[in-house]
Amino acid sequence: MESQADGFEQIELPYKVRIENFEGPLDLLLHLIKKNEINIYDIPVAMITQQYIEYLEAMEELNLNVAGDFLVMAATLLQIKSKMLLPADEAIDDEEEGPDPREELVRRLLEYKAYKEAARQLDDQEKMWREIFWREDALPVETVAEEDLPLENVSLFDLVDALKEVLERNPDSRLIEIVPDNLTVRERMNLILETLEGKDSVSFGALFEGSVHRIVVVVTFLALLELMRLRVARVFQAETFGPILVSRMFSLVPDPAELDDVDAEWRSA
Numbered sequence: 197m198e199s200q201a202d203g204f205e206q207i208e209l210p211y212k213v214r215i216e217n218f219e220g221p222l223d224l225l226l227h228l229i230k231k232n233e234i235n236i237y238d239i240p241v242a243m244i245t246q247q248y249i250e251y252l253e254a255m256e257e258l259n260l261n262v263a264g265d266f267l268v269m270a271a272t273l274l275q276i277k278s279k280m281l282l283p284a285d286e287a288i289d290d291e292e293e294g295p296d297p298r299e300e301l302v303r304r305l306l307e308y309k310a311y312k313e314a315a316r317q318l319d320d321q322e323k324m325w326r327e328i329f330w331r332e333d334a335l336p337v338e339t340v341a342e343e344d345l346p347l348e349n350v351s352l353f354d355l356v357d358a359l360k361e362v363l364e365r366n367p368d369s370r371l372i373e374i375v376p377d378n379l380t381v382r383e384r385m386n387l388i389l390e391t392l393e394g395k396d397s398v399s400f401g402a403l404f405e406g407s408v409h410r411i412v413v414v415v416t417f418l419a420l421l422e423l424m425r426l427r428v429a430r431v432f433q434a435e436t437f438g439p440i441l442v443s444r445m446f447s448l449v450p451d452p453a454e455l456d457d458v459d460a461e462w463r464s465a
Contacts, residue, residue: 218352221269222308227353239298245273349433358440359417362404384419397443
């Protein structure tokens with residue numbers, strides 16, 4: 197990892213992707229809990245804190261702009277971890293011990309999870325009623341399409357995991373990279389759209405075939421996130437634990453002017 201990070205120090209990527217457009221710190225915690233098959237009521241804080249911080253470091257390395265809320269949660273986890281490491285007062289009976297330091301975190305996670313599930317159910321209900329009471333001239337096609345979510349049954353952190361697998365398959369990732377002259381986010385966005393053209397979907401890994409340079413892989417990933425932000429592409433899993441797929445939202449066409457300005461916009465962010 198140290199040698200890979202050194203490679204990144206030689207390059208200034210075009211822009212940073214704002215994480216808050218996709219996920220938040222509680223989403224990352226829920227992802228780790230699900231990934232490690234952990235009981236949410238009995239979170240191993242030391243392990244989760246280590247993995248959480250590793251994700252923050254990986255996201256910063258990928259030039260994903262980590263919002264302040266993520267850092268606040270990291271501090272909260274470290275505080276909980278330190279409290280749990282303190283020796284118990286043997287003079288205090290078990291019944292008189294203070295509250296579990298994890299209690300407030302568990303409450304927040306359960307509350308957030310419940311709200312997310314409620315929002316998903318309301319969204320499903322709205323789509324069902326929209327199909328039942330659909331009117332031909334009710335809404336323009338573009339308006340309906342923009343309501344589709346770019347992430348379906350997949351989180352941003354699932355994508356980060358998949359990207360790490362792509363990078364690990366590249367044996368030359370330790371070398372200092374020479375950036376191709378034509379490497380821009382817009383160029384990679386156009387390449388992704390060409391790859392998706394005429395296809396129902398392609399695998400996430402297919403977007404990186406032929407990318408031998410680590411920096412090209414990373415910029416391609418940023419381009420995919422930008423297409424998702426513009427709601428031109430969507431990422432989904434057709435089945436639970438199935439491969440991550442990418443498809444184009446055909447009813448939407450990216451504004452050429454917005455593509456022209458995308459690098460300048462994010463450089464100034």
